[in-house]
Amino acid sequence: MPASTAAPPKSLTAPSAHAVRPRGRPRKTLQERDDGNRRAALLATAAALFRSQGFAATTTRDIAAAAGMQSGSPFYHFKSKDALLFAVMQEGMRAALARQQTTLQQLAGQPPLAQLRGLVQTHFAVLLGPDSDFIPVMLYESRALNVAQRAELAALQSQYEALWVPVLAALHTSGALRAPVGLARLLILGALNWSVQWFDPHKAASLDDLSDAALALFVGPGAPAS
Amino acid sequence: MPASTAAPPKSLTAPSAHAVRPRGRPRKTLQERDDGNRRAALLATAAALFRSQGFAATTTRDIAAAAGMQSGSPFYHFKSKDALLFAVMQEGMRAALARQQTTLQQLAGQPPLAQLRGLVQTHFAVLLGPDSDFIPVMLYESRALNVAQRAELAALQSQYEALWVPVLAALHTSGALRAPVGLARLLILGALNWSVQWFDPHKAASLDDLSDAALALFVGPGAPAS
DNA sequence: CCTACCGATCGGTAGG
DNA sequence: CCTACCGATCGGTAGG
Numbered sequence: 001m002p003a004s005t006a007a008p009p010k011s012l013t014a015p016s017a018h019a020v021r022p023r024g025r026p027r028k029t030l031q032e033r034d035d036g037n038r039r040a041a042l043l044a045t046a047a048a049l050f051r052s053q054g055f056a057a058t059t060t061r062d063i064a065a066a067a068g069m070q071s072g073s074p075f076y077h078f079k080s081k082d083a084l085l086f087a088v089m090q091e092g093m094r095a096a097l098a099r100q101q102t103t104l105q106q107l108a109g110q111p112p113l114a115q116l117r118g119l120v121q122t123h124f125a126v127l128l129g130p131d132s133d134f135i136p137v138m139l140y141e142s143r144a145l146n147v148a149q150r151a152e153l154a155a156l157q158s159q160y161e162a163l164w165v166p167v168l169a170a171l172h173t174s175g176a177l178r179a180p181v182g183l184a185r186l187l188i189l190g191a192l193n194w195s196v197q198w199f200d201p202h203k204a205a206s207l208d209d210l211s212d213a214a215l216a217l218f219v220g221p222g223a224p225a226s
Numbered sequence: 227m228p229a230s231t232a233a234p235p236k237s238l239t240a241p242s243a244h245a246v247r248p249r250g251r252p253r254k255t256l257q258e259r260d261d262g263n264r265r266a267a268l269l270a271t272a273a274a275l276f277r278s279q280g281f282a283a284t285t286t287r288d289i290a291a292a293a294g295m296q297s298g299s300p301f302y303h304f305k306s307k308d309a310l311l312f313a314v315m316q317e318g319m320r321a322a323l324a325r326q327q328t329t330l331q332q333l334a335g336q337p338p339l340a341q342l343r344g345l346v347q348t349h350f351a352v353l354l355g356p357d358s359d360f361i362p363v364m365l366y367e368s369r370a371l372n373v374a375q376r377a378e379l380a381a382l383q384s385q386y387e388a389l390w391v392p393v394l395a396a397l398h399t400s401g402a403l404r405a406p407v408g409l410a411r412l413l414i415l416g417a418l419n420w421s422v423q424w425f426d427p428h429k430a431a432s433l434d435d436l437s438d439a440a441l442a443l444f445v446g447p448g449a450p451a452s
Numbered sequence: 453c454c455t456a457c458c459g460a461t462c463g464g465t466a467g468g
Numbered sequence: 469c470c471t472a473c474c475g476a477t478c479g480g481t482a483g484g
Contacts, residue, residue, distance in 0.1 A: 140366070217413055264453085
């Protein structure tokens with residue numbers, strides 16, 4: 001939406017005592033122009049800090065400072081620290097779900113083993129690739145959510161897990177996957193999710209190496225790929 | 227804080243003044259001499275709260291109240307909240323290490339698959355069985371440790387992981403374990419450790435069911451058990 | 453181990 | 469989004 005007043009570009013100049021603001025309704029203008037960017041920046045900043053320090057150990061002042069704001073400003077974008085955490089998780093979960101759905105669409109008609117490889121690769125990318133703070137926060141900080149928030153996230157998580165079930169079931173039927181499907185899903189996702197704790201992009205194996213190892217570990221060589 | 231003002235000034239004059247406060251606490255005097263019990267109770271209480279709420283979200287007042295103490299009393303036993311966390315982790319790690327060493331001693335000479343089964347069963351018992359708050363705290367709260375504490379725990383963790391390596395290496399050589407040993411160890415322990423997040427003793431499978439599923443998932447049926 | 457307390461910090465808010 | 473601020477809480481301590 002075009003702004004009616006040509007406000008000067010947001011700069012990092014130190015606020016002076018007599019900074020001149022456009023007349024009229026600068027608040028609305030600023031909000032419409034900046035809200036999306038600032039909100040997204042807050043989300044990314046909060047995700048990074050929540051991941052590295054944990055939710056309870058991260059202060060809203062930490063987040064504000066890292067985003068270049070003053071201490072009270074995050075509350076202009078989010079009602080509470082809790083709401084910020086929830087937004088991080090929701091955003092991460094929606095993005096992860098969308099990526100996996102795309103992956104499966106691209107592998108439609110392929111054998112189950114190839115589909116599982118795709119799911120595993122995308123899961124590792126979501127956890128460990130670029131912009132990968134959101135899902136780890138969701139995985140390791142959900143304790144801090146209230147009941148309603150947890151229920152809303154649980155719906156997204158169920159959708160995510162449901163993507164895996166037909167693939168695992170097919171592999172179980174073919175004999176390539178030997179554990180019961182339900183427990184196999186929990187154990188496999190656990191093995192992948194734990195990589196957040198030890199993966200180091202600077203020295204460990206690549207994400208493809210990881211995916212190959214996981215596939216080799218979980219599915220027997222007995223089932224031909226096609 | 228309620229206004230408890232107008233307290234009589236501390237005896238500025240005669241040390242022989244009557245004690246303002248009535249003497250005698252018949253309930254506790256003897257028991258609380260037992261430092262070992264109270265310290266152990268604090269550890270168990272702290273472990274349970276750290277597990278369920280997280281370290282940063284648990285106050286020393288929470289712990290004191292759950293242990294039947296006043297708010298300042300935990301600091302009689304532990305120098306800081308941080309030291310209490312570290313003691314929980316160290317205690318848990320030592321106990322886990324001792325249990326796994328016993329397990330392997332009892333399975334000495336048995337085939338690698340039987341040894342892996344023992345390691346997995348004991349690991350699940352340590353994570354999910356009775357008195358199983360210590361290791362989950364170590365797994366999920368180590369962020370809060372300082373560098374020295376982390377280094378000391380890392381030594382114990384290395385010992386623990388080293389118990390698995392020969393067993394996994396033997397299974398890899400025999401072909402039962404198809405992933406590289408190093409990544410297999412990380413993925414397997416991740417799958418087990420994640421069970422803390424979903425295992426429910428009241429409705430899910432038993433610990434033995436879990437162990438069987440994990441074994442079936444990780445090691446191929448190709449290698450005979452003996 | 454308790455009482456009484458402190459200094460620092462934190463989430464959040466009013467008003468601009 | 470900033471300034472200025474509040475009420476509550478928290479880890480920790482002195483002294484008994």
